[in-house]
Amino acid sequence: MKNKILPFSIVLVFGIIFYIFYKGLEESNIYAPNINKQNKIPVFITKDFNSGESMKSSSIFKLDKIYLLNIWSSWCVPCRKEHPLLMSLNLENKINIIGMNYKDNDKNAENFLNELGNPYKQIFTDIDGTIAIEWGAYGVPESFIIQNNKIIKKYIGPLNQKLIEEIKLLIK
Numbered sequence: 001m002k003n004k005i006l007p008f009s010i011v012l013v014f015g016i017i018f019y020i021f022y023k024g025l026e027e028s029n030i031y032a033p034n035i036n037k038q039n040k041i042p043v044f045i046t047k048d049f050n051s052g053e054s055m056k057s058s059s060i061f062k063l064d065k066i067y068l069l070n071i072w073s074s075w076c077v078p079c080r081k082e083h084p085l086l087m088s089l090n091l092e093n094k095i096n097i098i099g100m101n102y103k104d105n106d107k108n109a110e111n112f113l114n115e116l117g118n119p120y121k122q123i124f125t126d127i128d129g130t131i132a133i134e135w136g137a138y139g140v141p142e143s144f145i146i147q148n149n150k151i152i153k154k155y156i157g158p159l160n161q162k163l164i165e166e167i168k169l170l171i172k
Helices: 002-027 077-092 106-116 130-137 161-170
Strands: 045-048 054-056 066-072 095-101 122-126 141-149 150-157
Touching: 066 077, 077 095, 077 106, 077 161, 095 130, 095 150, 122 130, 130 141, 150 161
Parallel strands: 066 095, 095 122
Antiparallel strands: 045 054, 045 122, 066 141, 141 150
C-alpha cells in the first residue's frame, strides 16, 4: 500500500505544478506601450562623453530644433548594423543626432566611433542605465524623435532603411 501511495503522490504534485504553469501560459500579460504617445523628455544630469563634464538635459535639447536621440553601445551588435544609416542621415544635416552611450566602457565606445565614424552632434553617457529607464527604453538600440522637448516618435530596435525614410518624412 505504501509503495503505491508514494508514486501516486509524486505524479499528483507534478500534475498540479504542470496545470499551474499551463494556465499561466494562457494568460496574456504582455504590455505593449503606445510608442507614438507624445511625452515630455525626462530631466536628467549626465556627463558629456567627450569632455566628461557634467551637463543637464536642458542644455542638450533646445525647443526650436528636431532631434534624433539614439541609445547605443559598443557591445551592441544591432547598433553596429544601424550605424551606417545614422552616418548617412547625419550627412543630410537636417536633424541633430544625439547619442546616449548606454552601460559602456569609454575606451570601447571611443574605438567603436573611431572605427565606424561619429554621426552624433553630441554624446552623453548613461553608465548605470537609469537615464534610459527614465526614457522608457527597453534596451539598445532605441531611437526617439524629439521636437519641442517632447517625444514624438519612438523606435524600438535597430533602425533600417524604411525607418530612416519615415524619419526623413517626419522632419520635413
